[in-house]
Amino acid sequence: VFAEPYIQQFLDVAKSNAKEKFAVIPNPLSFSQYITQDELRCKAKDVIVVGRLYEAQKRLTAVLKIWRKVENNPLLQDWNLTLIGEGTSGDYYKWLAAKYNLKNIHFVGRQDPIPYYRRASILLSTSAYEGWPMILMECMPMGVVPCVFNSYGAVTEIISHKQSGMVAPEYDLNAFYQNLSQVMQDDEMRKRMAAQAIECSRQFDVSNVGKKWHQLFEELTK
Numbered sequence: 001v002f003a004e005p006y007i008q009q010f011l012d013v014a015k016s017n018a019k020e021k022f023a024v025i026p027n028p029l030s031f032s033q034y035i036t037q038d039e040l041r042c043k044a045k046d047v048i049v050v051g052r053l054y055e056a057q058k059r060l061t062a063v064l065k066i067w068r069k070v071e072n073n074p075l076l077q078d079w080n081l082t083l084i085g086e087g088t089s090g091d092y093y094k095w096l097a098a099k100y101n102l103k104n105i106h107f108v109g110r111q112d113p114i115p116y117y118r119r120a121s122i123l124l125s126t127s128a129y130e131g132w133p134m135i136l137m138e139c140m141p142m143g144v145v146p147c148v149f150n151s152y153g154a155v156t157e158i159i160s161h162k163q164s165g166m167v168a169p170e171y172d173l174n175a176f177y178q179n180l181s182q183v184m185q186d187d188e189m190r191k192r193m194a195a196q197a198i199e200c201s202r203q204f205d206v207s208n209v210g211k212k213w214h215q216l217f218e219e220l221t222k
Contacts, residue, residue, distance in 0.1 A: 002132040005153030027132045028206040035143045045079045046120040053087030062126040082106045117142035140201035143194040164200040
């Protein structure tokens with residue numbers, strides 16, 4: 001399984017207690033690129049969302065509600081939000097952004113996300129469920145601080161709250177906004193968390209994950 005919390009879910013479904021038959025091996029990073037210290041110092045006041053524009057899973061209405069709070073805060077009006085991706089809910093999100101009269105928001109469709117990761121400071125994820133979210137595997141090596149809901153088992157296996165990212169209680173919009181606004185306003189905290197996100201992501205490098213698979217195969221063949 002990807003993460004320790006998923007083992008019990010499998011056991012519950014299988015009506016089994018055979019926990020010893022499971023091994024925990026995460027998915028590796030999507031690419032072996034890490035942002036440089038020079039690039040890290042040049043981060044912009046950009047917040048990004050990357051993925052399918054699909055409400056049932058991604059719940060981006062939450063992002064727009066939270067961003068409305070951001071735009072109503074006079075201390076945060078120099079920040080921008082960019083949504084990268086396409087999906088069946090795209091038109092609805094654009095309508096809702098217009099309804100909320102959001103100004104600092106951009107829908108750019110499907111794009112190579114790497115240039116956005118290199119520039120952005122913060123990533124938002126409001127998914128109702130994920131297995132092993134690859135957007136975290138992409139953003140953290142790029143020094144992008146993730147702000148997420150604690151809505152699936154792998155979250156706390158990847159992110160340490162207030163160290164390598166921000167984790168809000170499941171669908172608590174106010175807590176999410178407070179986390180986000182704190183990271184946006186505190187430059188030193190944001191830089192420290194970005195550096196920690198990079199270091200934490202190294203444990204998921206393909207070489208380290210490959211060693212776990214090699215060790216498992218060795219144990220199975222003894």
